[in-house]
Amino acid sequence: MRVDIGNALREVATPGVAVDALDRLDAEVATAHETIAAGMANAEFGYASLNLPETTSPTGIRAAVADVDAEAVLTVGIGGSALGARTVTAALGESNHYVLDNVDPERTRRLLARLDLEKTAVNVVSRSGTTAETLANFLVVREAYESAGVDWTDRTVVTTGDAGPLARLADNRDLPRLAVPEGVPGRFAALSAVGLVPAALLGHDIEAVLAGAREAREGLTGSLHESPAYAYGAVTTALERRGAHINAVMPYAESLEPFAEWFAQLWAESLGKDGQGQTPARALGATDQHSQLQLYRAGRHDKVVTLIRARERADRSIPSTDVEGLAYLGDATLGDLLDAEFEATEASLAAADKPSVRIEIERIDEQGLGDLLFSCEAACVLAGELMGVETFTQPAVEWGKSAARGLLGAADTEEAAAVRDKRTYPIE
Incomplete structure (x- = not known):
């Protein structure tokens, strides 16, 4: 996986991370990595992932x-x-x-x-x-x-x-x-x-999925400058500290649309604790350039957009046409158009002083998928360490489960009682 944080720097975007702050952030990463590496070595709960x-x-x-x-x-x-x-x-x-x-x-x-x-x-x-x-x-x-x-x-x-x-x-x-x-x-x-x-x-x-994940695992070091996974986790955390409380994940591939949903659970359930955490939003490029991008570019400065794409893919040429104003499409492919849309979105965010991070994998195949999944998990674990939260628990989720079980009669739980006693103000 390759991560480009250039458009998340303060020189480009607000909020942004100053270049001279990266070394201080890297020192935090090094300390967090020691905890993560020890947890992995001892197969501790969560770190065993x-x-x-x-x-x-x-x-x-x-x-x-x-x-x-x-x-x-x-x-x-x-x-x-x-x-x-x-x-x-x-x-x-x-x-x-x-x-x-x-x-x-x-x-x-x-x-x-x-x-x-x-x-x-x-x-x-x-x-x-x-x-x-x-x-x-x-x-x-x-x-x-x-x-x-x-x-x-x-x-x-x-x-x-x-x-x-x-x-x-x-x-x-x-x-x-x-x-x-x-x-x-x-x-x-x-x-x-x-x-x-x-x-x-x-x-x-x-086997190839796991091989891609192993390769990403071998790339974990104590520095954000050497580990793409840690670079992503560290920079998104730094942006959250500076006010980017929403992380809009926008893959430019239909086959990665469910990945955005998986990422949303990973990020929300792991990091949403103690009054902290970024709210993950799901988008799809290029489709949502025609809808959600309006908010990301012209709305509040409370978001970072994560743009994801593959560097190689199968392609399809666009048939030539003599329709006035459309002839230029006949010299391109659908992949060319998708790449142009990606680059345009990234540039438009930067021009509007809004931060974004670029994630690229070589191909959307077994190897690339394993790399992407593992790297995002490692980024999440690092972010949890930097935020000081219990990354691997989900007490708020368990509250809802207990309430539902109680309402169905499995047990008379306190949570179910709270639901039954909740205040209502119906308007019909």
């Missing part, structure tokens, strides 16, 4: 799914138990991966009605095996298979912890079962079985 390129076994994943014959995969999970897998398959151009990560009955009904269940594997993912949304959807999916006369046990792969209802189900029904890695929060688990099973089922090169 950065060991996944080495500890994930692609052979083990392939062995577990070897007897599951499918042309499509339906992942049933929520949050990190689904976003990473969808990010991987989308980036690799896979169109036969579907996800149930919400409990919207209309969408669930429509999706199950159009899937060929005889050719679709089910990939159910929950660390605890008790996640209400995931288990509810899985029960609905299982019933749909039974109603269609399809044996769901022949097509189901379970990824879960060592204990819990899903683990017991897998053991009782002799289902393939893979482990959610110990010490790894779900949002950091894309480079494990949690994120790689659908790609493996559909025949993609998960």
Whole structure:
């Protein structure tokens, strides 16, 4: 991964980081890296995430799914138990991966009605095996298979912890079962079985994904000047300190649109604590140049825009035309146009005194994807260290889970009582 922070410097943008402040920031990075490296070496909770390129076994994943014959995969999970897998398959151009990560009955009904269940594997993912949304959807999916006369046990792969209802189900029904890695929060688990099973089922090169991540891992040093991942984490944190409280992530590739959603969870759930954290916003280049860019360029100075692209890609020429005013397009390709849009967005932000950071990978393939995923995780961990927050916990999320369980009658929790007692002011 290559990171260009030139348009995040104070000489270009407001807020911006002064060049002479980079060395002071680098000293913070060096101290943070010592903590991160020690956590990785000891496989401490959370820091173990950065060991996944080495500890994930692609052979083990392939062995577990070897007897599951499918042309499509339906992942049933929520949050990190689904976003990473969808990010991987989308980036690799896979169109036969579907996800149930919400409990919207209309969408669930429509999706199950159009899937060929005889050719679709089910990939159910929950660390605890008790996640209400995931288990509810899985029960609905299982019933749909039974109603269609399809044996769901022949097509189901379970990824879960060592204990819990899903683990017991897998053991009782002799289902393939893979482990959610110990010490790894779900949002950091894309480079494990949690994120790689659908790609493996559909025949993609998960070994190359991990190889790209390993290469990025080897590039972690104690300096932002030498590590692109740390450069990104450090500079976005420095901008947040200076008032850039929103991070708009804008990939210039349709296949990376789910990546922006994955990044949003990673950044928000990890860093949104103690009154700190950037709010991630999702955009897509060049589409959102015609909408959101208006705000990013002409709105408040409270944002940094992260522009992402691949340096190489397959291309398509634009047919020539004799239509007046459009002839210039006939000498170009769609890739040329997309690059021009990228460069124009970057330049327009700089001209408006708004900060941006450029991220580039060589190609959107397995290797490049592994690099991008790992580098963004490392950047997030560094940002958490610099901010002094508990990067790997999510207490606010757990509050909502407890409230929902209580409202459904699983337990009479304090959170559920707070929901029932909340003040209302209805206007109809």
